[in-house]
């Protein structure tokens with residue numbers, strides 16, 4: 001039987017910062033952002049929100065009724081974790097009321113680890129098809145102010161329920177992998193923001209795409225022409241356009257520029273207004289495609305390219321299950337994005353500086369998120385989460 005994504009739900013903060021405002025402050029042409037990197041807005045987490053609350057909010061719709069007790073493993077992918085030891089998954093396990101007998105763990109490899117989690121989840125379910133595995137990816141993308149990376153910040157979380165006979169996307173077992181030790185983007189333990197060699201990172205991304213694709217075609221009989229759509233890791237939407245043109249060229253595809261664009265355009269919609277969400281971004285792109293495609297995608301094959309700086313890359317494929325539309329959360333997602341509040345430059349700078357009581361002092365955090373879960377307090381080095 002098939003294994004894959006039974007349901008997919010995402011969450012982002014209720015605040016956003018428009019890149020037009022950033023351009024104005026920096027005296028830059030807004031088209032550099034709107035056109036050049038293909039980004040319009042970026043989600044800014046409230047101070048009472050972090051990767052844990054965003055993750056719980058994303059997963060909440062998937063764990064209604066009996067499902068909460070049926071999940072045997074929770075895998076939490078992030079590169080902006082809140083603790084060097086304790087897995088963010090353990091906090092989320094409590095907030096969601098999962099079974100005491102559920103396994104909970106955190107995975108890290110830059111923006112890639114959600115894909116490792118998804119593949120491991122598929123392997124677990126293939127071995128014991130009655131099990132359900134919850135995969136969550138959640139990140140807050142932060143670069144130094146006044147650096148080229150600043151416009152590519154954002155935040156978001158995605159949750160996927162992995163089961164046998166999935167109702168949304170069955171995942172093929174064949175994968176193409178590529179790993180290489182490079183320093184394109186990294187964040188040492190003592191830093192809040194990432195270090196990045198921006199131009200180099202985009203080159204490595206494209207090289208890793210070619211290498212992962214070559215590995216994929218050596219193990220799969222599928223070719224470029226077998227895919228109707230492609231989802232790429234989305235640090236910014238222009239990156240996916242460059243990647244897709246690159247892959248088309250590698251494959252000597254004869255599709256026109258318009259046809260190539262149509263294969264990825266729907267994956268970019270949410271990302272343009274949420275920004276980079278690191279581990280979550282490709283999967284928010286997948287939700288964007290499934291929820292916004294004008295055509296019925298039943299039985300079509302989607303190619304997915306996951307990239308994590310440093311670097312690890314993977315190309316894999318999924319086949320859309322007939323009737324998938326009935327299992328999406330499109331209306332809730334659109335309503336959430338619609339209800340967001342714009343912040344001005346001063347508010348953006350305030351949100352940028354998240355509470356960080358390093359001496360163990362008690363910080364009560366005023367309510368600001370409209371999400372169901374919030375970070376109410378940090379006291380004696382402990383983060384206290386509540387249902388809002």
Ligand code: CAA
Pocket residue numbers: 029030031032033035036037111148149150151152184185196197198199201202205233234235236239276278307308309
């Ligand atoms: N109108 C239209 N387009 C304009 C423009 C204008 N007025 N001004 C500039 N542009 C275009 C440029 O021509 C350029 O397009 P091309 O790339 O097609 O040439 C584009 O806008 C960007 O301009 P710059 O190259 O000058 O931008 P920059 O150097 O200031 O920043 C960046 C770009 C290096 C990607 C930067 O955003 C960055 O460092 N981002 C963070 C790193 C990143 O996201 N890397 C991606 C690969 S790594 C990864 O994927 C992992 C991850 O999540 C981080």
